Amino acid sequence: MRVNPNLVPDILADLNQSQQTLNTALQEVSTGKSVTQPSDNPAAAAAMVQNTIETGNVDQYTQNVTSVLSTVQTADSALSNVVSSLTQAVSLGTEGANGTNNTSNLQALAEQVQGILTSVVNQANTSYGGTYLFGGTASTQPPYTADSSSSSGYTYNGNNDTNSVAVGDQTSVAINLPGSQLFSNAATNVLGTLSSLVSALQSGNSSTISSATTAVSSAIDYVNQQRVFYGNAETQLNSQESYLQQETVSLTSQASSLVDVNMTQAATELSQAETANSAALAAAAKVLPNSLINYLGIPS
Amino acid sequence: MGGLTTSLLIGVQGLEASQAALDATSNNISNSNTPGYTREVPQFSSDAETDIGGTISGGGVTLDGLQSVRDELLNLQIQQQTSQQSSADAQSSSLSQIQTLFSTTGEDLASTLTPLSTSLQQLSASPSSASAQQGVLAAGENLARSFNSTASGLVSAQSSADQQVTQTVSQINTLSQQIATLNTQIAETVPPGQDGGTLQDQRDQLVQQLSQLTSVSVTQSSTGEVITTGNGTPLVMGGQSFNLQTATGTNGMQQVLDANGSNITSTITGGQLGGAIQVRDTTIPGYLNSLNTLASQFATAFNTAQTQGTDSNGNAGQAFFTVPSGTTGAAAGISVALTSGSQIAISSDGSAGSNGNVANLSAALTNTLPSGQTPANAYANLVFAVGNDASNASAQSTAIGQSLLQLTNQQSSVSGVSLDEETTNLIRFQTAYEAAARIISTVQALSTVTLDMGSAQSY
Numbered sequence: 001m002r003v004n005p006n007l008v009p010d011i012l013a014d015l016n017q018s019q020q021t022l023n024t025a026l027q028e029v030s031t032g033k034s035v036t037q038p039s040d041n042p043a044a045a046a047a048m049v050q051n052t053i054e055t056g057n058v059d060q061y062t063q064n065v066t067s068v069l070s071t072v073q074t075a076d077s078a079l080s081n082v083v084s085s086l087t088q089a090v091s092l093g094t095e096g097a098n099g100t101n102n103t104s105n106l107q108a109l110a111e112q113v114q115g116i117l118t119s120v121v122n123q124a125n126t127s128y129g130g131t132y133l134f135g136g137t138a139s140t141q142p143p144y145t146a147d148s149s150s151s152s153g154y155t156y157n158g159n160n161d162t163n164s165v166a167v168g169d170q171t172s173v174a175i176n177l178p179g180s181q182l183f184s185n186a187a188t189n190v191l192g193t194l195s196s197l198v199s200a201l202q203s204g205n206s207s208t209i210s211s212a213t214t215a216v217s218s219a220i221d222y223v224n225q226q227r228v229f230y231g232n233a234e235t236q237l238n239s240q241e242s243y244l245q246q247e248t249v250s251l252t253s254q255a256s257s258l259v260d261v262n263m264t265q266a267a268t269e270l271s272q273a274e275t276a277n278s279a280a281l282a283a284a285a286k287v288l289p290n291s292l293i294n295y296l297g298i299p300s
Numbered sequence: 301m302g303g304l305t306t307s308l309l310i311g312v313q314g315l316e317a318s319q320a321a322l323d324a325t326s327n328n329i330s331n332s333n334t335p336g337y338t339r340e341v342p343q344f345s346s347d348a349e350t351d352i353g354g355t356i357s358g359g360g361v362t363l364d365g366l367q368s369v370r371d372e373l374l375n376l377q378i379q380q381q382t383s384q385q386s387s388a389d390a391q392s393s394s395l396s397q398i399q400t401l402f403s404t405t406g407e408d409l410a411s412t413l414t415p416l417s418t419s420l421q422q423l424s425a426s427p428s429s430a431s432a433q434q435g436v437l438a439a440g441e442n443l444a445r446s447f448n449s450t451a452s453g454l455v456s457a458q459s460s461a462d463q464q465v466t467q468t469v470s471q472i473n474t475l476s477q478q479i480a481t482l483n484t485q486i487a488e489t490v491p492p493g494q495d496g497g498t499l500q501d502q503r504d505q506l507v508q509q510l511s512q513l514t515s516v517s518v519t520q521s522s523t524g525e526v527i528t529t530g531n532g533t534p535l536v537m538g539g540q541s542f543n544l545q546t547a548t549g550t551n552g553m554q555q556v557l558d559a560n561g562s563n564i565t566s567t568i569t570g571g572q573l574g575g576a577i578q579v580r581d582t583t584i585p586g587y588l589n590s591l592n593t594l595a596s597q598f599a600t601a602f603n604t605a606q607t608q609g610t611d612s613n614g615n616a617g618q619a620f621f622t623v624p625s626g627t628t629g630a631a632a633g634i635s636v637a638l639t640s641g642s643q644i645a646i647s648s649d650g651s652a653g654s655n656g657n658v659a660n661l662s663a664a665l666t667n668t669l670p671s672g673q674t675p676a677n678a679y680a681n682l683v684f685a686v687g688n689d690a691s692n693a694s695a696q697s698t699a700i701g702q703s704l705l706q707l708t709n710q711q712s713s714v715s716g717v718s719l720d721e722e723t724t725n726l727i728r729f730q731t732a733y734e735a736a737a738r739i740i741s742t743v744q745a746l747s748t749v750t751l752d753m754g755s756a757q758s759y
Contacts, residue, residue: 003713052410056415166658
């Protein structure tokens, strides 16, 4: 068979191909990415869509955990203050009930307890970042305001709802207890017990003072029980935070395995491609000018 | 009876034959880089011997003509493969433009779906923050813009394919006319059944160019080549060419009509025209349909979630997105209906501090749509489809390119001009010419001797 005399198309195709390989290798090394457009690896590009969205979400969940954690901690410390105030009220009540106090002593005790009531209401009106923590979802206004018509002297402006914040794809954490449950519950009304103690101290009846004091100390138990909610939320948020950190790591490594190049391999491929390209060019330079004419003398 | 005159005549024939062979060689060398040129070899035959009075003498040499060395079967295969390759190339170049719309550029849908999702999570943590509300609104606007720009990118790729259809059809018509003209010239100058030489080279070259534009089928008839499109619509019959036409169809795209005005668009395959039609009428509408379905179903789901809540002004949630009714044009027409972040229906119980409805809004991003896929999955599938199509088209083009290179090599090994061979021939025919000239000078010397025999005087 006659040999193809025209090497040019073959050589051009080879040069094209080795140039293409070189370009791809160079691009991979310089960008560090093996997938820069969907056709490079359609499946990886599609998986990256999920990864991008999931990574964005996990970042945001992590931020949510941090901000919700501060909210929950603020609420918990407010309740801790409430408990110490109530403990103080119990000792004042116990002192008032021992029968050795005269009227003006009792009046002074009543005023101290009234002061404690005010400080508990202040704690109940705690806000964090402009959000009142104990007003249910009606969190843009102070939950408790003074109201002389109410038996405790304060009225609740909040509602009974709670907010939950998403901290994972399927995980959300309830972040607040409404004041109606914490401070003005029908069964154990914290504010009510304090104002009853004030009235009892003002009346001077030892047994009334004593029973009002007992009611305040059971209110302490009640508030401590409710604090478990915030403790649980903190625990849940802390464990969610470490889960999200792991998730971030695994998403990053997934993204990396999907679209990043293995640098060692890419660098090796680049140097192979360079060698192949120079070889192809050298071969072309050697072969192309070859012709019988070069070897024939000029006809005389 | 053979004599010196016979030798002289045979010598002259030899000179002429070598001269013609040298002409052919020099023509081959001159055309060694002419596209489509087929090398020509001189055809010699020895003349009949004459027997005069028992003495047999040779009749010399006759040049029968120049024969172009071609393989019609290879030409046909090359035409077919060329059609397939330029179809794959047309699709590949269009798809490589399209896939930039789906690469991570910051403007693509994956890059704008993410902020909507994260801004909603942020809103869930601080429902009464005006900046968090504004963040969701801005993310929604970016998402809508991203839908718009992706759709308009697809539509502009579609309309550039449409322009390509019109241009290609006019190129096909020009080539058909040129081929018909060559058919006429060949019919006039070349006896039937004989090779058309350079005219045929030119015609083959034009048919080759035509097969880049659309797949054609070539048959021979008594009046020359008959060329039809793949589905049998005639383009050239002998000396007559039939122009294809274009007309705007009901879908607003240019339809290809045959010479009688029948619509043959859907039957055209192969070549730039087939590739452009495939991209324009099948590939891009498929993507647009997926994108529109996603835009329409997502907007509906998100709007439904909005209506389940109450906004910060205490009003019932209104639609977040405005989206054209029906699926068509949903991606191009989607926009954000709300004008303020305070209109986002965050609250589930009507209080300003509630975040209860944010979970519903977020769920619209993660729940399955009526299409059976979550928005992210639906978009990921679209990215996969685009990437896969682009990668297939380019792989197909490379594969056909390889086999086309093989075929071209084979064709070149049959028809291509080898300078080494021609140089060798040059020496061969030069030697033959010199030898023939020597015969004449020898006969001349012999004639002198013969004439001298009857005379003392030397001539």
